[in-house]
Amino acid sequence: xxxxLKDFLGKYGPSLKKKVIDRLQPLYNPKRKDSWDEEAxxxxxxLKRKPFxxxxxxxxxxxxxxxxxxxxxxxxxxxxxxxxxxxxxAVAHLLSKPGYRVLIMCPPHLVQKWLxxxxxxxxxxxxxxxNGNGLKELEELRHAGPPTRPEFYVMGRERAKLHYRYRNxxxxxxxxxxxxxxxxxxxxEIDLDEVRAKRPLCPxxxxxxxxxxxxxxxxxxxxxxxxxxxxxxxxxxxxDEVHELKGGTTAQGQALANLAGAAKRTLALTGTLMGGxxxxxxx
Numbered sequence: 001x002x003x004x005l006k007d008f009l010g011k012y013g014p015s016l017k018k019k020v021i022d023r024l025q026p027l028y029n030p031k032r033k034d035s036w037d038e039e040a041x042x043x044x045x046x047l048k049r050k051p052f053x054x055x056x057x058x059x060x061x062x063x064x065x066x067x068x069x070x071x072x073x074x075x076x077x078x079x080x081x082x083x084x085x086x087x088x089x090a091v092a093h094l095l096s097k098p099g100y101r102v103l104i105m106c107p108p109h110l111v112q113k114w115l116x117x118x119x120x121x122x123x124x125x126x127x128x129x130x131n132g133n134g135l136k137e138l139e140e141l142r143h144a145g146p147p148t149r150p151e152f153y154v155m156g157r158e159r160a161k162l163h164y165r166y167r168n169x170x171x172x173x174x175x176x177x178x179x180x181x182x183x184x185x186x187x188x189e190i191d192l193d194e195v196r197a198k199r200p201l202c203p204x205x206x207x208x209x210x211x212x213x214x215x216x217x218x219x220x221x222x223x224x225x226x227x228x229x230x231x232x233x234x235x236x237x238x239x240d241e242v243h244e245l246k247g248g249t250t251a252q253g254q255a256l257a258n259l260a261g262a263a264k265r266t267l268a269l270t271g272t273l274m275g276g277x278x279x280x281x282x283x
Contacts, residue, residue, distance in 0.1 A: 027069055028061040036068060040094050049121045051083070051090055059087050063094040066236075066265050073266040075242070084269045085114060088238045089121045091267060092150070095235060099147030103226070105259060106240035108156035114240070118152045130155035135220060142229050153234075157245065160223040161255040165216030170195050170209050183209060223255035227262045237263030243270045 009016075028037065040060055044051060051059060058076060065071045078084050092102045104114055111131045118127040128137055130153050137153070170190065171182040181190045185207035194200060200209045226233075237259050239245060247253040260266040 026061070028057070028064045030057045030060075036064065040064070043094055044090060046123070047090060047093060047121055048123055049086060051086060055083050055087055055090075059090045059094070062087070062091045062267065066091070066267075067094065067096065071265075073260065073268070075268045075270065077270055077272075079271050084271075085117050085240075086121060088240075088267055088269060089118055089152075092152075092236050092238075093122060099149050099151070100235045101141075101147050101151045101153065101233060102236045102238060103234040103259065103263060104152060104154045104238040104240065105157050105160050105223075105255070106154065106238075107244070108158055110240060111154050111156050114152075114154045118154075122150050122152075125150040125152060128153045130222060131159050135222070135225065138222065138225055138230065141233055155222055157252055157255065160259070161221055161251040162217070162219055163221035163224055163251075164219055165213040166199060166210045167213040168195055168200060168209060169211040183207065221255065223258040227258035231262045232264060234263040235265065237266045239266065239268045241270060242268035243272055 003011075033041075037060055040063060041056065044056060044059065058078070062074050062076060065074050076084055076087060078087075088104075089102075092100060106114055108131065111129060115127045115129055118125050126149060128151070130137060169184060171184050171187070173180040173182060181192050181195060182188065183190055183202040183205060185202060186205040188202060188204040190202065190204075190209075194203060195209055201207065202209055239256055239260070242256070245252045245256045
Protein backbone atom coordinates (compact mmCIF):
# COMPACT_ATOMS: atom_id res chain seq x y z
CA UNK A 1 0.00 0.00 0.00
CA UNK A 2 1.33 3.41 -0.98
CA UNK A 3 1.20 6.21 1.58
CA UNK A 4 1.54 9.88 0.69
CA LEU A 5 4.36 11.71 2.48
CA LYS A 6 2.01 14.12 4.27
CA ASP A 7 -0.11 11.18 5.49
CA PHE A 8 3.01 9.29 6.59
CA LEU A 9 4.25 12.28 8.60
CA GLY A 10 0.80 12.87 10.05
CA LYS A 11 0.62 9.28 11.26
CA TYR A 12 4.22 8.65 12.34
CA GLY A 13 5.54 12.20 12.88
CA PRO A 14 5.32 12.23 16.70
CA SER A 15 7.15 8.92 17.06
CA LEU A 16 9.82 10.00 14.56
CA LYS A 17 10.29 13.26 16.47
CA LYS A 18 10.72 11.33 19.72
CA LYS A 19 13.35 9.06 18.12
CA VAL A 20 15.31 12.05 16.85
CA ILE A 21 15.23 13.76 20.25
CA ASP A 22 16.29 10.57 22.05
CA ARG A 23 19.14 9.67 19.71
CA LEU A 24 20.55 13.01 18.59
CA GLN A 25 22.15 15.33 21.10
CA PRO A 26 22.88 18.67 19.39
CA LEU A 27 26.16 20.36 20.19
CA TYR A 28 24.36 23.68 20.59
CA ASN A 29 20.97 23.91 22.30
CA PRO A 30 19.55 27.47 22.62
CA LYS A 31 17.50 26.33 25.65
CA ARG A 32 20.55 24.98 27.51
CA LYS A 33 23.44 27.38 26.98
CA ASP A 34 26.83 26.79 28.56
CA SER A 35 29.58 29.32 29.35
CA TRP A 36 30.99 29.12 25.81
CA ASP A 37 27.58 29.96 24.34
CA GLU A 38 27.12 32.92 26.68
CA GLU A 39 30.57 34.35 25.95
CA ALA A 40 30.19 33.90 22.20
CA UNK A 41 26.78 35.56 22.34
CA UNK A 42 28.31 38.60 24.01
CA UNK A 43 30.97 38.81 21.28
CA UNK A 44 28.23 38.96 18.65
CA UNK A 45 27.12 42.22 20.27
CA UNK A 46 30.38 43.75 18.99
CA LEU A 47 29.10 43.53 15.41
CA LYS A 48 27.89 46.70 13.73
CA ARG A 49 24.88 44.75 12.46
CA LYS A 50 23.23 42.59 15.12
CA PRO A 51 21.87 39.19 13.98
CA PHE A 52 18.25 38.25 14.64
CA UNK A 53 17.64 35.51 17.26
CA UNK A 54 17.28 32.72 14.68
CA UNK A 55 20.44 33.89 12.89
CA UNK A 56 22.23 34.04 16.23
CA UNK A 57 21.36 30.40 16.94
CA UNK A 58 22.71 29.32 13.54
CA UNK A 59 25.89 31.35 14.05
CA UNK A 60 26.56 29.91 17.52
CA UNK A 61 25.88 26.36 16.33
CA UNK A 62 28.32 26.66 13.41
CA UNK A 63 30.96 28.43 15.46
CA UNK A 64 30.75 25.81 18.20
CA UNK A 65 31.13 23.08 15.60
CA UNK A 66 34.31 24.73 14.32
CA UNK A 67 35.95 25.99 17.50
CA UNK A 68 34.76 23.52 20.14
CA UNK A 69 34.16 20.27 18.24
CA UNK A 70 37.04 21.11 15.84
CA UNK A 71 35.13 20.21 12.69
CA UNK A 72 36.91 20.98 9.42
CA UNK A 73 33.82 21.48 7.30
CA UNK A 74 30.22 22.53 7.99
CA UNK A 75 27.19 23.46 5.86
CA UNK A 76 24.68 26.24 6.41
CA UNK A 77 21.43 25.57 4.53
CA UNK A 78 18.90 28.37 4.43
CA UNK A 79 16.53 29.73 1.83
CA UNK A 80 17.13 33.03 0.08
CA UNK A 81 16.82 36.03 2.37
CA UNK A 82 17.61 34.37 5.71
CA UNK A 83 20.98 36.14 5.94
CA UNK A 84 23.54 33.43 5.18
CA UNK A 85 26.13 36.09 4.30
CA UNK A 86 25.80 37.78 7.69
CA UNK A 87 25.90 34.41 9.45
CA UNK A 88 29.13 33.40 7.71
CA UNK A 89 30.80 36.72 8.55
CA ALA A 90 29.71 36.41 12.19
CA VAL A 91 31.04 32.84 12.45
CA ALA A 92 34.47 34.14 11.44
CA HIS A 93 34.15 36.94 14.00
CA LEU A 94 33.90 34.32 16.77
CA LEU A 95 37.44 33.09 16.15
CA SER A 96 39.28 33.56 19.44
CA LYS A 97 41.90 35.91 18.00
CA PRO A 98 41.95 39.60 17.02
CA GLY A 99 43.29 38.94 13.52
CA TYR A 100 42.21 36.27 11.06
CA ARG A 101 41.88 35.71 7.33
CA VAL A 102 38.75 34.56 5.51
CA LEU A 103 38.57 33.55 1.84
CA ILE A 104 35.20 33.73 0.09
CA MET A 105 34.33 32.25 -3.30
CA CYS A 106 30.92 33.26 -4.61
CA PRO A 107 29.04 33.79 -7.89
CA PRO A 108 30.55 36.77 -9.77
CA HIS A 109 27.53 39.02 -9.31
CA LEU A 110 27.74 38.65 -5.51
CA VAL A 111 31.36 39.81 -5.04
CA GLN A 112 30.41 43.45 -4.35
CA LYS A 113 27.60 42.34 -2.03
CA TRP A 114 30.04 40.33 0.08
CA LEU A 115 32.51 43.20 0.26
CA UNK A 116 29.76 45.62 1.27
CA UNK A 117 28.37 43.33 3.97
CA UNK A 118 31.82 42.68 5.43
CA UNK A 119 32.42 46.44 5.79
CA UNK A 120 28.94 46.96 7.25
CA UNK A 121 29.30 44.14 9.79
CA UNK A 122 32.88 43.82 11.11
CA UNK A 123 34.46 46.91 12.71
CA UNK A 124 37.82 47.80 11.14
CA UNK A 125 37.75 44.80 8.77
CA UNK A 126 39.92 44.70 5.67
CA UNK A 127 37.87 43.68 2.63
CA UNK A 128 39.86 42.81 -0.52
CA UNK A 129 38.40 42.24 -4.00
CA UNK A 130 40.30 39.41 -5.72
CA ASN A 131 38.02 39.40 -8.73
CA GLY A 132 40.29 41.64 -10.81
CA ASN A 133 43.88 40.59 -11.27
CA GLY A 134 44.07 39.52 -7.64
CA LEU A 135 47.42 37.74 -7.93
CA LYS A 136 49.25 40.82 -6.64
CA GLU A 137 47.28 40.67 -3.37
CA LEU A 138 47.81 36.91 -3.11
CA GLU A 139 51.53 37.33 -3.77
CA GLU A 140 51.70 39.86 -0.94
CA LEU A 141 50.07 37.32 1.37
CA ARG A 142 52.94 34.88 0.73
CA HIS A 143 55.29 37.27 2.51
CA ALA A 144 52.88 38.76 5.06
CA GLY A 145 53.03 38.07 8.76
CA PRO A 146 50.11 37.04 10.96
CA PRO A 147 47.04 39.27 10.55
CA THR A 148 46.44 41.94 13.16
CA ARG A 149 42.80 42.55 12.23
CA PRO A 150 40.01 40.71 10.37
CA GLU A 151 40.81 40.26 6.67
CA PHE A 152 38.28 39.08 4.10
CA TYR A 153 39.32 38.16 0.54
CA VAL A 154 36.46 37.80 -1.95
CA MET A 155 36.55 36.37 -5.48
CA GLY A 156 34.09 35.09 -8.03
CA ARG A 157 34.13 31.41 -8.86
CA GLU A 158 34.95 32.05 -12.53
CA ARG A 159 38.18 33.86 -11.66
CA ALA A 160 38.99 31.13 -9.16
CA LYS A 161 38.89 28.35 -11.74
CA LEU A 162 40.20 29.87 -15.00
CA HIS A 163 43.79 28.81 -15.73
CA TYR A 164 46.20 29.12 -18.60
CA ARG A 165 46.09 26.55 -21.39
CA TYR A 166 48.53 23.64 -21.65
CA ARG A 167 50.13 21.93 -24.60
CA ASN A 168 52.21 18.77 -24.72
CA UNK A 169 55.98 19.24 -24.91
CA UNK A 170 58.58 16.67 -25.97
CA UNK A 171 61.68 16.37 -28.13
CA UNK A 172 61.54 14.90 -31.61
CA UNK A 173 64.58 13.49 -33.39
CA UNK A 174 63.74 12.82 -37.00
CA UNK A 175 65.81 11.37 -39.81
CA UNK A 176 64.88 10.25 -43.27
CA UNK A 177 63.95 6.79 -41.93
CA UNK A 178 63.15 7.23 -38.23
CA UNK A 179 61.26 9.52 -35.91
CA UNK A 180 62.04 9.30 -32.20
CA UNK A 181 60.16 11.02 -29.37
CA UNK A 182 62.23 11.85 -26.27
CA UNK A 183 61.41 13.10 -22.78
CA UNK A 184 62.73 16.70 -22.42
CA UNK A 185 63.94 15.94 -18.86
CA UNK A 186 65.69 12.55 -18.97
CA UNK A 187 65.86 12.10 -22.80
CA UNK A 188 64.36 8.61 -22.54
CA GLU A 189 62.67 7.42 -25.70
CA ILE A 190 58.89 7.51 -25.40
CA ASP A 191 56.16 5.75 -27.34
CA LEU A 192 54.22 8.40 -29.28
CA ASP A 193 50.92 7.09 -27.92
CA GLU A 194 52.08 7.93 -24.38
CA VAL A 195 52.35 11.67 -25.12
CA ARG A 196 48.93 12.00 -26.69
CA ALA A 197 47.23 12.01 -23.30
CA LYS A 198 46.29 15.27 -21.57
CA ARG A 199 49.20 16.50 -19.42
CA PRO A 200 51.34 13.36 -19.88
CA LEU A 201 54.14 12.37 -17.53
CA CYS A 202 57.32 10.62 -18.59
CA PRO A 203 56.98 6.91 -17.74
CA UNK A 204 60.68 6.81 -16.83
CA UNK A 205 61.39 9.91 -14.72
CA UNK A 206 57.75 10.93 -14.01
CA UNK A 207 58.45 14.55 -15.01
CA UNK A 208 55.80 16.61 -16.87
CA UNK A 209 55.81 16.42 -20.63
CA UNK A 210 53.67 19.51 -21.08
CA UNK A 211 54.04 23.27 -20.74
CA UNK A 212 52.04 26.48 -20.80
CA UNK A 213 50.63 27.40 -24.18
CA UNK A 214 51.76 30.98 -24.84
CA UNK A 215 49.19 31.31 -27.63
CA UNK A 216 46.32 30.89 -25.15
CA UNK A 217 44.95 33.17 -22.40
CA UNK A 218 47.58 34.63 -20.06
CA UNK A 219 46.07 33.91 -16.65
CA UNK A 220 46.68 31.83 -13.53
CA UNK A 221 43.79 30.23 -11.64
CA UNK A 222 43.59 31.75 -8.17
CA UNK A 223 42.44 28.45 -6.68
CA UNK A 224 45.53 26.77 -8.10
CA UNK A 225 47.76 29.56 -6.78
CA UNK A 226 46.29 29.34 -3.27
CA UNK A 227 46.61 25.55 -3.25
CA UNK A 228 50.26 25.78 -4.29
CA UNK A 229 51.52 28.77 -2.30
CA UNK A 230 49.04 29.71 0.46
CA UNK A 231 48.09 26.46 2.18
CA UNK A 232 47.06 27.21 5.77
CA UNK A 233 46.95 30.98 5.24
CA UNK A 234 43.16 31.27 5.53
CA UNK A 235 41.43 30.39 8.78
CA UNK A 236 38.08 29.89 7.05
CA UNK A 237 37.08 29.30 3.43
CA UNK A 238 33.46 30.18 2.62
CA UNK A 239 31.97 28.53 -0.46
CA ASP A 240 28.82 30.47 -1.34
CA GLU A 241 26.08 28.80 -3.43
CA VAL A 242 27.97 25.54 -3.05
CA HIS A 243 25.26 23.52 -4.82
CA GLU A 244 26.47 25.10 -8.07
CA LEU A 245 29.98 23.73 -7.57
CA LYS A 246 29.14 20.04 -7.73
CA GLY A 247 31.22 17.72 -9.89
CA GLY A 248 34.78 16.71 -9.07
CA THR A 249 35.71 16.52 -12.74
CA THR A 250 34.62 20.10 -13.51
CA ALA A 251 36.86 23.15 -13.20
CA GLN A 252 34.51 24.63 -10.58
CA GLY A 253 34.53 21.41 -8.57
CA GLN A 254 38.31 21.24 -8.70
CA ALA A 255 38.58 24.88 -7.60
CA LEU A 256 36.33 24.09 -4.63
CA ALA A 257 38.50 21.12 -3.67
CA ASN A 258 41.72 23.13 -4.02
CA LEU A 259 40.50 25.94 -1.80
CA ALA A 260 38.90 23.67 0.81
CA GLY A 261 42.13 21.69 1.02
CA ALA A 262 44.21 24.84 1.46
CA ALA A 263 42.10 26.42 4.24
CA LYS A 264 41.91 25.34 7.86
CA ARG A 265 38.10 25.21 7.86
CA THR A 266 35.41 25.24 5.18
CA LEU A 267 31.91 26.69 5.55
CA ALA A 268 29.55 25.90 2.68
CA LEU A 269 26.45 28.04 2.08
CA THR A 270 23.46 26.98 0.03
CA GLY A 271 19.73 27.45 -0.25
CA THR A 272 19.29 23.92 -1.52
CA LEU A 273 21.45 20.82 -1.33
CA MET A 274 19.46 19.43 -4.27
CA GLY A 275 20.60 22.12 -6.71
CA GLY A 276 17.16 23.72 -6.95
CA UNK A 277 15.31 20.71 -8.36
CA UNK A 278 11.93 19.78 -6.87
CA UNK A 279 10.21 16.44 -7.40
CA UNK A 280 6.48 16.81 -7.60
CA UNK A 281 4.37 14.15 -5.85
CA UNK A 282 3.24 11.58 -8.37
CA UNK A 283 5.81 12.63 -10.99
